[in-house]
Amino acid sequence: MQIYLPIAEVSVNIFVLLGLGGIVGFLSGMFGVGGGFLITPLLFFIGIPPAIAVATGANQVVASSVSGVLAHLRRRTVDFRMGLVLLAGGLAGSTLGIGVFSRLSAAGQVDLLIQLSYVLFLGLIGTLMLQESLRALRRTTRPGTKPRRSHEHLLVHRLPLKIKFRTSGLYISVVPPILVGALVGFLAAIMGVGGGFIMVPAMIYLLGMPTKVVVGTSLFQIIFITGFTTVMHATTSFSVDMALALLLIIGGVIGAQIGAQVGLKLKAEQLRILLALLVLAVAAKIALDLLLQPAELFSLTPVRLP
Amino acid sequence: MIRLFAVLMMIAPAFAQETVVAGLSQTRVAITAQFEGSEILIYGAVKRSAPGPKGPPLEVIITAEGPAMPVMVRSKDRRFGLWVNTGAVRIDQAPSFYAIATTAPLAQVLTETEDLRHRISIPRAIRAVGVAAENLDAPSYTTALIRIREASGAYGMREGAVTLSQDTLFRADVALPANLTEGDYRVRIFLTRGGAVIDSLESTINVRKEGLERWLTNLARQQPLIYGLLSLLIAVLAGWAASAGFRFLRA
Numbered sequence: 001m002q003i004y005l006p007i008a009e010v011s012v013n014i015f016v017l018l019g020l021g022g023i024v025g026f027l028s029g030m031f032g033v034g035g036g037f038l039i040t041p042l043l044f045f046i047g048i049p050p051a052i053a054v055a056t057g058a059n060q061v062v063a064s065s066v067s068g069v070l071a072h073l074r075r076r077t078v079d080f081r082m083g084l085v086l087l088a089g090g091l092a093g094s095t096l097g098i099g100v101f102s103r104l105s106a107a108g109q110v111d112l113l114i115q116l117s118y119v120l121f122l123g124l125i126g127t128l129m130l131q132e133s134l135r136a137l138r139r140t141t142r143p144g145t146k147p148r149r150s151h152e153h154l155l156v157h158r159l160p161l162k163i164k165f166r167t168s169g170l171y172i173s174v175v176p177p178i179l180v181g182a183l184v185g186f187l188a189a190i191m192g193v194g195g196g197f198i199m200v201p202a203m204i205y206l207l208g209m210p211t212k213v214v215v216g217t218s219l220f221q222i223i224f225i226t227g228f229t230t231v232m233h234a235t236t237s238f239s240v241d242m243a244l245a246l247l248l249i250i251g252g253v254i255g256a257q258i259g260a261q262v263g264l265k266l267k268a269e270q271l272r273i274l275l276a277l278l279v280l281a282v283a284a285k286i287a288l289d290l291l292l293q294p295a296e297l298f299s300l301t302p303v304r305l306p
Numbered sequence: 307m308i309r310l311f312a313v314l315m316m317i318a319p320a321f322a323q324e325t326v327v328a329g330l331s332q333t334r335v336a337i338t339a340q341f342e343g344s345e346i347l348i349y350g351a352v353k354r355s356a357p358g359p360k361g362p363p364l365e366v367i368i369t370a371e372g373p374a375m376p377v378m379v380r381s382k383d384r385r386f387g388l389w390v391n392t393g394a395v396r397i398d399q400a401p402s403f404y405a406i407a408t409t410a411p412l413a414q415v416l417t418e419t420e421d422l423r424h425r426i427s428i429p430r431a432i433r434a435v436g437v438a439a440e441n442l443d444a445p446s447y448t449t450a451l452i453r454i455r456e457a458s459g460a461y462g463m464r465e466g467a468v469t470l471s472q473d474t475l476f477r478a479d480v481a482l483p484a485n486l487t488e489g490d491y492r493v494r495i496f497l498t499r500g501g502a503v504i505d506s507l508e509s510t511i512n513v514r515k516e517g518l519e520r521w522l523t524n525l526a527r528q529q530p531l532i533y534g535l536l537s538l539l540i541a542v543l544a545g546w547a548a549s550a551g552f553r554f555l556r557a
Contacts, residue, residue, distance in 0.1 A: 291389070298382075
């Protein structure tokens with residue numbers, strides 16, 4: 001069954017869209033990532049114009065994140081105070097990023113920048129996470145090795161403006177979370193994603209938050225970042241396709257609920273290994289696109305009339 | 307006066323002796339959510355004041371073209387081991403859709419000069435003024451544009467797809483694809499003899515979004531902030547509904 005998308009001006013199969021939304025929603029619920037880094041390349045693949053794929057992908061991420069956050073709220077695994085601090089930094093970073101993005105796209109070569117930042121960040125984070133989780137898994141399965149101290153005194157404990165984050169069980173300075181939020185917001189605007197795949201490891205390794213709280217808090221913050229991005233895209237480039245978003249959302253919210261249930265049954269280390277492998281797979285795919293000779297050397301971009 | 311009339315009588319048979327009359331099965335195409343493409347029948351007849359002349363046979367060429375838009379064609383090359391966009395050419399006007407149907411191979415029914423004058427073949431339908439000055443390799447960009455659009459089904463030539471019976475009645479089907487851009491589609495019908503165009507006719511098909519599609523497009527264009535916030539609201543409600551629904555199912 002085909003549907004004609006009003007803004008994208010493309011006709012696509014309804015079930016393909018529902019399925020795509022479902023897969024991404026499932027991963028989103030399971031890992032606490034928004035799924036933007038998956039949905040956007042997948043939409044390019046089925047022939048949606050890039051600008052519309054980026055903007056509509058952001059809209060879809062809002063829905064799956066709301067659904068995921070509600071599941072976490074009932075388990076009290078959302079640190080609101082931390083979420084708001086991250087968000088304050090995130091909105092500032094995102095505004096800056098959107099400015100840089102439009103300046104670079106006017107200068108050309110913005111595609112290359114997006115691809116390179118995907119490969120660099122996904123590759124780096126995937127590798128770090130995989131390494132760490134494998135080590136953690138080995139520690140839990142092989143008794144007798146020294147356990148990691150839970151209260152290491154990192155940089156986050158020495159900076160001023162300390163706040164108590166009760167849900168996370170932390171008493172740290174607000175400066176590092178604001179900087180993490182700003183960095184993620186900036187990268188999110190450049191790469192057109194929610195930034196959960198950067199946020200989740202940053203919260204675990206830089207801020208020392210417990211894994212269970214990280215997922216809910218990351219989703220909470222992603223809702224606002226992607227919501228902001230959706231409205232920005234709708235008002236500046238008219239590139240949000242509501243019909244496309246709705247179909248992805250229907251698949252996505254159902255997938256997210258199933259994903260959250262599956263996520264509960266897995267161990268935190270296993271969850272992190274799976275997420276690391278997924279992130280690495282996407283990075284490898286984009287790297288191959290840059291390294292191998294494409295079948296068609298030419299590409300078309302419609303010029304939008306003002 | 308009489309002499310002038312005699313001259314006109316001598317010239318007339320060579321030119322306006324055969325004229326084309328034609329109709330379309332539909333002149334409006336409504337794009338709704340279920341739009342899956344549309345087939346348009348173009349039919350017509352050749353009107354004559356006298357029996358057709360001897361010599362080269364009568365041929366018919368039918369073209370249908372979508373609204374023309376500027377397009378940027380970029381080419382990739384290897385730099386430092388990576389495939390990156392290195393060259394770009396802006397094509398001023400390229401139809402979003404272009405279909406040609408003829409009674410016989412185009413080279414037989416149309417001369418180069420006539421093609422140049424009426425812009426009938428696909429390469430001629432693309433207007434790229436001043437491109438050659440901008441980039442020495444410009445022709446390869448134009449051929450790439452045609453190649454990509456032919457592969458996607460937006461451009462196509464069907465030689466022999468027009469049926470002409472008894473040198474008088476002709477008909478052809480033009481399939482409009484599902485991925486259609488809004489706008490006025492121009493249909494042209496040419497009669498040729500010996501490669502020269504002897505008469506032509508133009509008509510338009512009005513392609514418009516309707517119903518929900520029309521409403522969404524207008525809202526997105528005219529009230530972008532409301533549209534953006536509405537998209538957001540739908541997303542939040544859907545997320546909440548799924549969460550509540552699953553909780554209800556498990557309870």
